[in-house]
Amino acid sequence: MTTITTRTFDIVNVGTTANDGTGDGLRDAFIRVNSNFANITSTGFTAANIRVTKTLYITNTTNSSSVDSGALVIDGGAGIAKDLYIGGNLIVEGNTSTVEREIVSVSETITGNLILGNTYAPVANTSTGTTGQITWDGNYIYICVATDTWKRANLSTW
Numbered sequence: 001m002t003t004i005t006t007r008t009f010d011i012v013n014v015g016t017t018a019n020d021g022t023g024d025g026l027r028d029a030f031i032r033v034n035s036n037f038a039n040i041t042s043t044g045f046t047a048a049n050i051r052v053t054k055t056l057y058i059t060n061t062t063n064s065s066s067v068d069s070g071a072l073v074i075d076g077g078a079g080i081a082k083d084l085y086i087g088g089n090l091i092v093e094g095n096t097s098t099v100e101r102e103i104v105s106v107s108e109t110i111t112g113n114l115i116l117g118n119t120y121a122p123v124a125n126t127s128t129g130t131t132g133q134i135t136w137d138g139n140y141i142y143i144c145v146a147t148d149t150w151k152r153a154n155l156s157t158w
Contacts, residue, residue, distance in 0.1 A: 009036045122150045 010052040015023025024032065064070025108151060121137040122144075129144030138140065140152040 007040055125150045125152075 003026075012032045014028045014029075015021070019118045022034060023029070030034055058071045062069070062071045067073075115151075120135050121140075122135070122142055126148055127150060129148055129150055131144055133144040135143070136155070139155055142150050142152045144150050
């Protein structure tokens with residue numbers, strides 16, 4: 001991806017004061033403007049590939065109530081190369097392609113329902129597992145208490 005910076009733009013000299021004759025003439029100014037637009041187009045710059053290399057502040061305080069509302073809407077995948085800090089609620093909708101997620105914190109509080117997708121049920125107490133992994137099937141809830149070490153509790157109706 002090409003990065004566009006202000007150094008890649010032709011600056012239009014507007015002069016010291018209006019109509020003082022020290023700035024670019026009208027034709028020269030628009031040649032520079034056209035060159036700037038050509039520069040943007042030649043790098044493939046579109047709304048689909050903007051790269052921000054400094055801090056981006058979004059000051060709109062619109063709350064999000066769905067995947068297509070709020071101050072920032074991403075219509076496509078999002079890659080996050082470093083830490084992500086969330087000051088409010090984290091709501092995950094839809095299917096995820098990653099089986100394992102890790103949340104590291106001193107304390108996690110979940111208000112409401114925690115829904116665990118059943119993607120794996122160990123077949124033995126020594127089945128492959130990661131400490132803290134929780135899964136279930138129709139008869140048991142399974143907790144991996146150490147690497148490849150499972151415990152289970154019977155599920156029953158009441």
